[in-house]
Amino acid sequence: MKKTILVLALFYSNFANAASSAEYYKLIIYHFSTAAQEKSLDNFIAAEYLPALHQIGFKQVGVFKPITNDTAADKQIIILINGFDINKLAKPFQWSLNEKSSFKEPIYNRYEQFLLRAFKGMPLMKIPTDKSKKSNRIFELRSYESPTEEKYLNKVHMFNEGGEIKLFDELQFNAVFYADVLFGSRMPNLMYMTSFESLESRNEHWKAFSAAATWKKISTMPFYQNNMSALHSQLMQSTPYSDY
Numbered sequence: 001m002k003k004t005i006l007v008l009a010l011f012y013s014n015f016a017n018a019a020s021s022a023e024y025y026k027l028i029i030y031h032f033s034t035a036a037q038e039k040s041l042d043n044f045i046a047a048e049y050l051p052a053l054h055q056i057g058f059k060q061v062g063v064f065k066p067i068t069n070d071t072a073a074d075k076q077i078i079i080l081i082n083g084f085d086i087n088k089l090a091k092p093f094q095w096s097l098n099e100k101s102s103f104k105e106p107i108y109n110r111y112e113q114f115l116l117r118a119f120k121g122m123p124l125m126k127i128p129t130d131k132s133k134k135s136n137r138i139f140e141l142r143s144y145e146s147p148t149e150e151k152y153l154n155k156v157h158m159f160n161e162g163g164e165i166k167l168f169d170e171l172q173f174n175a176v177f178y179a180d181v182l183f184g185s186r187m188p189n190l191m192y193m194t195s196f197e198s199l200e201s202r203n204e205h206w207k208a209f210s211a212a213a214t215w216k217k218i219s220t221m222p223f224y225q226n227n228m229s230a231l232h233s234q235l236m237q238s239t240p241y242s243d244y
Contacts, residue, residue, distance in 0.1 A: 022123040025179055026089045027114040027191070028079040032107075040107050041077055046241035049079075052093075058083060060127050060243045062176075064139055064236035067199075074109075078141070078236060080193075082125045082177070090115055116179035116191060121160040125177045127244045128195050134238055138196045139176070145189040145230040152188035155227040156180065159190070162224065167214045168194070173205055186230075199235070 030041055045063060053061050062080040069075045083089050118124065128137060146152035159165050159178060168175055176193040196202040209215055218224060238244065 022118040022120065023082050023084055023125055023177075024086045024089050024182075025114075025116040025118070025125070025177060026079075026081040026083075027116065028081075029112045029114075030077045030079075031109045031111065032075050032077070033073065033109060036105075037107055037109075038075065038077075042239065042241070044107070045077070045079070046239075050241065050243070053081065057088075060125075062127075062139075062244055063239045063242040064141075065239060067138070067235050067237060077239070078234075080176075086115075086117075112185060114184040114191070115182045116177075116184075117182055119156065119160055119165070119178040119180070119190075121165040122175060122178050126175060128174065128176070129244075131244075133197055134242075134244070136198055137238065138199050138202050139193055139236045139238070140196070140202060141191065141193045141234040141236060143181075143186065143189050143191045143232040144228050145186050145232075146227055147229040149188050151227040151229075152190070154224060156190060158218065158224050158227065159192075162218050162221075163214060164218065167209070167212060170214075171205060171208050171212065173209075186232075202235070 032038060032041060050061055050063070058081050060082065064078045064080070066072065066076055066078075081089065128134075144155060146155050165175070165178060173194040174196065176195055178192040179190065181187055181189050181191055194202075194205075196205060
């Protein structure tokens with residue numbers, strides 16, 4: 001019982017002691033099935049949703065689609081919003097698709113929302129700035145689940161103090177963010193996003209990561225064993241109307 005209380009105290013103090021300069025992120029995932037739904041969602045996000053977000057201060061909003069959308073039964077549009085005001089991000093936005101949707105012809109099947117907070121090892125988002133490469137750029141969104149809160153804190157430590165973020169930087173993974181998931185559907189878990197010039201570049205980067213002496217060292221340390229129970233990876237590209 002005492003150990004459980006201690007772990008929970010560490011778990012929540014990890015959030016409370018975050019640097020005041022750390023950003024928060026809101027991740028919204030729309031799930032849909034048909035081309036008609038996709039067209040309606042694209043039109044709404046590009047013409048209404050993004051302009052409204054820009055107007056209230058969210059200047060750099062990423063909008064992505066998984067590269068598997070063409071063949072997947074569950075197709076997705078993923079929106080990433082960053083900011084320092086957690087209250088502004090957490091509250092529901094007041095724009096609705098209701099007038100464009102109906103019981104027989106819903107505009108989407110479901111949607112999910114995640115609230116995240118940046119790791120202290122990278123407190124600010126780094127948005128790719130080379131727009132000439134936007135059409136070919138691959139983004140990878142990864143989610144790491146842990147079996148317990150204690151093991152989750154251990155995995156976060158592995159990124160920050162253990163040197164995993166530093167290794168990603170050395171290998172030029174072009175990370176967009178690393179973050180704790182504060183509210184979501186698969187907790188405890190963390191998420192991070194990296195970017196690459198192409199799919200081939202992404203594959204080469206991961207080969208280099210797996211072969212790196214630093215990774216081999218930290219991944220075999222007894223202290224960091226069994227801190228992850230599941231990995232989910234999503235390869236995506238920006239929509240034409242995304243801000244990056």
